[in-house]
Amino acid sequence: MEDSSLPRSNSTDSEAPLLEKHLPSLDSTIERCIGTFGWAQFLQAILVSFAWAFDAQQTFISVFSDAEPTWHCTRPDDESCHLAPNPCGLPKASWSWDHPLQSSVVSEWDLTCAGPIIAGLPASSFFVGCLAGGLVLATLADTSLGRKNMLVLSCMIMSVTAASTVFSPNVWVYSLLRFISGFGRATIGTCALVLTTELVGKQWRGQVGIMGFLCFTVGFLSLPAIAYLTKSSSWRTLYLWTSIPSICYCMLISFLVRESPRWLLVRGRKEEAIQTLKSIGSRTQSSISYSFSRLPIGEDDTCNDVDLYSAIRMLLGKRWSFQRLTTVMTVGFGIGMVYYGMPLGVGNLAFNLYLSVTFNALSELPSSLITFFLIGKLSRKSSVLLFTMVSGVCSIMCVVVGSSRKELQIGLELLSFFSACTAFNVLLIYTLELFPTCVRNSALAVVREALVLGGVFSPLLVAAGRKNEFLSYGVFGLVIGCSGLFVGLLPETSRDGTLCDTMDEQEYKDTKDEQEYKEILASKCNGSISA
Incomplete structure (x- = not known):
């Protein structure tokens, strides 16, 4: 983590030239212009965060659209039908679905006996699309398009493709459209989270980030309600x-x-940043212009001379950033497998599907609230480690308890999902603080790629778990428990620390004592203000 080429002197005077280039006080300057958190910022944050609600609906919609419906025997005296675990191999005249044929893609296209790969293909295609979209689209938010335009583009691709899904004639076209929907959806949460946190001061960064998670809960919670109201009609509705x-x-x-004014400043578009700050702040344009005229933004070539994938090259080019990225991705993979897999797997439990999904969605609410109120006090490393361990143990206990005690089993499943949700929330905030502005969106996008990669395997494990629960909940628990241990390799971040903006600034900060860094930065900021 340390680089011998960096100065180690304790002298403030000798460090001033480095700080002048690598420690631009964007946080303090932005706060002086618009305050830490005002009504304009609040409204912007709410609007942006609501993208998470639609993201949640498309992420978990396959729980209902791809559900395996219940069935019944049509002949009371047909003993072979009543003893069959599934309708595969039975004469068509001897059984019937409990719900209309079009209520699920499984019944409409007769996927019950097609095997776990075909049955899980649409959901897996969605997550594979998320992976592809993350690789292709992620860095555009850090380079050419910016946070806002990338958010609009991603949300539009996901929404239009989801609407086109109603014309699917078979499972193959349906899976392709789910892939494209996932491709567009890949950067929604990343752009929304980064944009909201960069619109406010450091004191409210964590709480504003949690607003997106709360909106995700709202979207997730609305899904079983919409599905219940439309259960007698087609899944296309x-x-x-x-x-x-x-x-x-x-x-x-x-x-x-x-x-994001921070992104505009880092990209050298100072006038646009000033106009943005003026629109959401209370100070005059001349006052805002003077505040930013003394900042050395735009002088760091590592953030201005960029092409499509320069942000990824910067992340991989530094040893410290590469180590952080791979470690956070490993932790995210395990969390993602449980986070996306648990709601998909509730259909395998001996419990009402609509209630199970509703309870899972409700468990996200206290998770988001706990993170919202405690994010300023929680240790990032300890929190992620604790919640991943609890989630892993409870997931394995679901298999041990078995379906004979369904109330206890669903309770353990909810606790496991709640812990995974909380670990998910803290991990994203943690990642925001581990990387500087010029690569922050890309780093967060790559971490979400790892989360989604865990989700790719989840539908296949859920389909296999219909015959053996250990292949779903047992594997979920082992993976999240083992991957959570890797968080011990990451550095702790300051809960009220200043966000770095360039790679050199982040590297310099990581080589200094935190208190010493704060004193030097405060000295520089005070000097800038007095000037």
Whole structure:
């Protein structure tokens, strides 16, 4: 982590030239212009964060659209039918679905006996699309498009494709459209989280980030309600009810949401940043212009001379950033497998599907609230480690308890999912603080790629778990428990620390004592203000 080429002197005077280039006080300057958290910032944060609600609906919609419906024997005296665990091999006239044929893709396209790979293909295609979209689109938010435009583009691709899904004639076209929807969805959460946290001062960074998680809970919670109201109609109706409002939302935020002033400054677009700050702040334009005229933003070639994938090259080019990135990705993989797999697997439990999904969605609410109120006090490392361990143990206990004690089993499943949700929330905030502005969105996107990669395997494990629960919940528990241990390799971040903006600044900060760094930065800021 340390570089011998960096100065180690305790002298403030000798460090001033480095700080002048590598420690621009964007946080303090932005706070002086717009305050730490005002009404304009609050409204912007709410608008941006609501993208998470539509993200949640499309992420978990397959729980209902791809559910395996219950069935019954049509002949009371047919003993072979009543003893069969599934309708595979039975004469068509001897059994029937409990719900209309079009209520699920499984019943409409007769996927019950097609095997776990085909049955889980649409959901897995969605997560594979997320992986591909993350690789192709992630760095655009750090380079050419910015946070806002990338958010609008991603949300529109996801929404339009979801609406087009209603025309699917078979499982192959359906899986392809789910892939494209996932491709677009890949950067929604990343852009929304980064944009909201860069619009406020450091004191409110964690709490504003949690607003997105709360909106994700709202979207997740609305899904079983919409599915229940449309359960007697086609699964295509569910896609229409979730995609059309999302398309309207995309058009709304394209006009009402502002770009991140921090990103504009790092990209050298100072005038646009000043206009953005003026629109959400209370100070005059001349006052804001003077505040930023003394900052050395735009002088660091590592953040201005960029092409499409320069942010990824910067992340991989530094040993410390590469180590952080791979470690956080490992932790994220395990969390993602449980986070995305648990809601998909509740259909395997001996419990009502609509209630199970509702309880899972409700468990996200206290998770988000706990993170919201305690993020300023929680240790990032200890929190992620604790919640991953609890999630792993409870997931394995679901298998040990078995379906004979379904109340206890669903309780353990909810506790495991709650812990995974909380670990998910803290990990994203933690990642924001581990990387500087010029690569922050890309780093967060790559970590979400790892989370989604865990989700790719989840539908296949869930389908296999219909015959053997250990292949779903047992594997979930082992993976999240083992991957959570890797968080011990990461450095702790300061809960109220200043965000770094360049790679050199982050590297310099990591080689200094935290208190010493704060004193030097405060001295520089005070000097700038007095000047």
